Amino acid sequence: MSPEHSRREVLGHAARGAALAGLGGLTGLLWLKANATYAWSIDATRCIDSKLGAVGVSVCERCSTECVLGLSAVRAVNQFTKCGRCYVCPAYFKITSAVGPDGLPSEKVCPRDAIKREPIGWIDRDDPANNFYEYTIDEKLCNGCGRCVLECKEPAGLGSIVLEVRHNACLDCNRCAIAQACPEDAFERLPPANP
Amino acid sequence: MSGARAVEYRLARRIGGRGFSPHQFHEALRGVALGGDHVFAVGDSALKVFDTEGNLRGKWATAFPGECVAVDGESRLWVGERQQVEIFHPTNGLVDTWRDPERLGRVTAIGFGKGDLFLADATARCIRRYDAQRRFLNDIGDRHRKGGFDIPNGVVDFAVDGEGFVHVANPGMHRVERYSAEGALLGHFGRFDGRDPSGFGGCCNPTNLTVDSRGRVIVSEKAAPRVKVYDPAGELLTVVADAAFDAGARNMDLAVDSMGRIYVVDTATLQICVFSPAAPEVTA
Numbered sequence: 360m361s362p363e364h365s366r367r368e369v370l371g372h373a374a375r376g377a378a379l380a381g382l383g384g385l386t387g388l389l390w391l392k393a394n395a396t397y398a399w400s401i402d403a404t405r406c407i408d409s410k411l412g413a414v415g416v417s418v419c420e421r422c423s424t425e426c427v428l429g430l431s432a433v434r435a436v437n438q439f440t441k442c443g444r445c446y447v448c449p450a451y452f453k454i455t456s457a458v459g460p461d462g463l464p465s466e467k468v469c470p471r472d473a474i475k476r477e478p479i480g481w482i483d484r485d486d487p488a489n490n491f492y493e494y495t496i497d498e499k500l501c502n503g504c505g506r507c508v509l510e511c512k513e514p515a516g517l518g519s520i521v522l523e524v525r526h527n528a529c530l531d532c533n534r535c536a537i538a539q540a541c542p543e544d545a546f547e548r549l550p551p552a553n554p
Numbered sequence: 555m556s557g558a559r560a561v562e563y564r565l566a567r568r569i570g571g572r573g574f575s576p577h578q579f580h581e582a583l584r585g586v587a588l589g590g591d592h593v594f595a596v597g598d599s600a601l602k603v604f605d606t607e608g609n610l611r612g613k614w615a616t617a618f619p620g621e622c623v624a625v626d627g628e629s630r631l632w633v634g635e636r637q638q639v640e641i642f643h644p645t646n647g648l649v650d651t652w653r654d655p656e657r658l659g660r661v662t663a664i665g666f667g668k669g670d671l672f673l674a675d676a677t678a679r680c681i682r683r684y685d686a687q688r689r690f691l692n693d694i695g696d697r698h699r700k701g702g703f704d705i706p707n708g709v710v711d712f713a714v715d716g717e718g719f720v721h722v723a724n725p726g727m728h729r730v731e732r733y734s735a736e737g738a739l740l741g742h743f744g745r746f747d748g749r750d751p752s753g754f755g756g757c758c759n760p761t762n763l764t765v766d767s768r769g770r771v772i773v774s775e776k777a778a779p780r781v782k783v784y785d786p787a788g789e790l791l792t793v794v795a796d797a798a799f800d801a802g803a804r805n806m807d808l809a810v811d812s813m814g815r816i817y818v819v820d821t822a823t824l825q826i827c828v829f830s831p832a833a834p835e836v837t838a
Binding site: 458513 | 700726727728745746747748749750753755756757776777801803
């Protein structure tokens with residue numbers, strides 16, 4: 360130890376260092392808390408468009424009409440592990456519309472034509488019913504209206520399409536307009552581990 | 555509809571229902587079969603026996619929730635389950651449990667014809683054919699380009715007619731297919747149509763079927779649930795019912811007796827709905 364520094368001075372420096380470190384940590388914690396990423400999320404078991412047992416209800420659409428963004432932060436998402444890849448998908452086709460010359464419904468469900476339908480695997484051109492089809496949703500077009508979600512719901516479909524909040528688009532408003540309007544309280548704010 | 559005489563049906567009776575009474579089902583009702591003067595139903599983890607008036611006459615526990623039930627020529631009751639079949643004597647209860655671990659997944663329909671035994675395997679999406687000694691003979695439907703029957707509903711249902719032909723619901727392709735016992739596709743009828751009742755609507759219909767003694771094919775559909783009768787050539791004869799069922803019902807199993815009465819499982823209300831022809835039609 361240098362003779363210029365007494366024991367008292369060394370201890371004082373150490374105490375000040377510890378206090379600074381503690382202050383830094385506290386500041387960091389406060390910053391994290393202030394920027395806590397509690398996120399808005401949709402409970403599919405409560406959303407009227409996807410809730411099982413709610414058969415014959417009308418589409419809600421509030422996720423698309425209430426969001427403060429021009430294009431809502433809510434999107435329809437097809438969970439491929441549950442999708443049946445049907446030849447006639449009730450979420451893609453308006454299944455009660457007139458049958459066209461190709462034997463398929465002539466109208467589609469999505470008003471923005473955001474769902475794409477493609478045969479997958481080795482394709483049978485002669486008998487289109489002999490193929491499986493993949494239905495993908497173009498997130499640039501989807502506005503989260505929920506019509507496809509409602510039509511995909513069991514028992515008509517397999518319930519593979521649900522509404523989800525896209526957190527890269529969501530402004531994370533404290534008083535989310537969709538949550539205020541949701542008739543089923545399905546729009547909820549959850550800690551980051553849960554959305 | 556075809557020029558054949560259309561038969562009108564009326565809802566005559568409801569059997570069972572949701573609840574905890576002995577004659578009710580509290581969780582699931584999946585299969586119905588007829589034998590003698592009895593109605594056999596599998597649901598929850600039980601096989602229940604009703605008389606035609608709907609009174610409970612017997613009940614046995616099954617090892618697993620029953621997926622289907624069928625009555626063989628010796629009046630024994632075959633209950634399809636996950637990876638096994640339980641066989642019950644109508645008065646003595648369980649007499650045998652049969653497993654074929656290499657082949658049997660979820661058994662959702664059972665049929666008999668020309669001495670053979672047919673089991674629908676929803677896991678492999680095909681029908682397994684065995685001889686009377688339970689030796690495997692061949693599969694039916696496994697040569698489909700889709701790898702089997704297209705069953706988004708998760709159930710393979712079929713019926714064997716009096717000539718030994720196997721009629722199968724292939725809902726993803728909106729048609730009923732007819733096979734020889736050896737697995738050769740002999741023909742099919744049906745097409746998608748969400749408006750015309752002669753077609754099959756929705757993503758995947760019909761879900762279930764049975765064949766009566768005249769070779770008429772009786773089918774059930776989901777979303778919206780209804781029951782229809784087709785002649786052997788595939789012409790629609792009549793829509794039996796489209797308002798009698800809960801809107802959430804699907805995979806509604808069917809049975810038909812010699813009087814032409816149709817028994818339909820409403821999987822939502824857990825009832826067996828019995829429809830009688832307005833004019834009785836007794837067949838041999």
